[in-house]
Amino acid sequence: MTKILRPLSLGLIILAGGRSTRMGRDKTALPWRDTDLLTDLLLRSQAYPFTERLLSINRPYESSHLPAKLARTVRLVIDNYPDCGPLGGMEAALYSGQCDFYLVLSVDLPFYDFAPTPDLVKLLRRQPTLQAIIPRTENGQDQPLAALYSRQLLPAITDHLQKGNYRLRHLYQDVPAAYVDETFRSALYFNINTPEAYEAAKGRDTNSRRQVPVVTLTAPKSGDGKTTAAAAAITELTHRGYQVAYIKSSHHTVARRKTGSDTDRARKAGAVSVCLCGPADYPMGTRKEDYILALSQQQLADLVLVESRSHGPFPQIDVTQADDNQLVNNILFLTGYRSSVI
Structure with a gap:
């Protein structure tokens, strides 16, 4: 009897809860392409049919600039572990979400066009035991805030947070993970910190x-x-x-x-x-x-x-x-x- 594989559900998590200390102002509201950085990223996310879109932001967000259909798919999530960096935002979103896997992006990626997403999903289907897929760009630079993560990582993330270990790298280095070479399109991963x-x-x-x-x-x-x-x-x-x-x-x-x-x-x-x-x-x-x-x-x-x-x-x-x-x-x-x- 042929085994029927359940469709893989993929969601999007945008981490927008940072303090933007090096920027000196809220990065989500930075003017970008006739709107702001966060809104533009959400609009770009329509390039892939995500099952759900979760926004970790920890403050009110007005989605009136978005198309109504897109706005209905965006759900705000508040950190359960405040001031713990990206790992805290991921924990809250994974706890709240329902998908098998999530593409996790920081909000400050002005050129990310979601072109890598189908390739990441194909790799995941070939290697279903993976719990993380991390892009690598020039000079072997990991891009963990533009990567794919399994919702099964939630217990491990919670454990890291409770132990005060907030380094995202420490999480994905300890689980089955793949690294994909994205050097040829490194500009997609250019982020705005300053x-x-x-x-x-x-x-x-x-x-x-x-x-x-x-x-x-x-x-x-x-x-x-x-x-x-x-x-x-x-x-x-x-x-x-x-x-x-x-x-x-x-x-x-x-x-x-x-x-x-x-x-x-x-x-x-x-x-x-x-x-x-x-x-x-x-x-x-x-x-x-x-x-x-x-x-x-x-x-x-x-x-x-x-x-x-x-x-x-x-x-x-x-x-x-x-x-x-x-x-x-x-x-x-x-x-x-x-x-x-x-």
């Missing part, structure tokens, strides 16, 4: 809607190293196979091409096109930032670097605050060509 990370996420998202992505290299004053940083970045980016255009924002009314100038240095570094933008170049009544952005979108290049003290399009990198060794990787993240800042 104001700097929030700005980086906004910059990358803005560039995703542009025909040619743009990054502005800035500095508080002349002589702070903008051109040196730009030339070094162009050289390295060109070496990696990217075609880079360069736009110099200038205060000079008349600019002449000359050896050793900033534009000459950019050209010699490998820029495929070089533009100088001064006050006489943009029409009266047009903001310089808008003109530079329009000019950047006309360049036949993979990306555009703008050098400017204050008139460059967003996103911007202050070269006096940036890590020289990570500048090119940060540029590639902001332009969407690299999956992680790291």
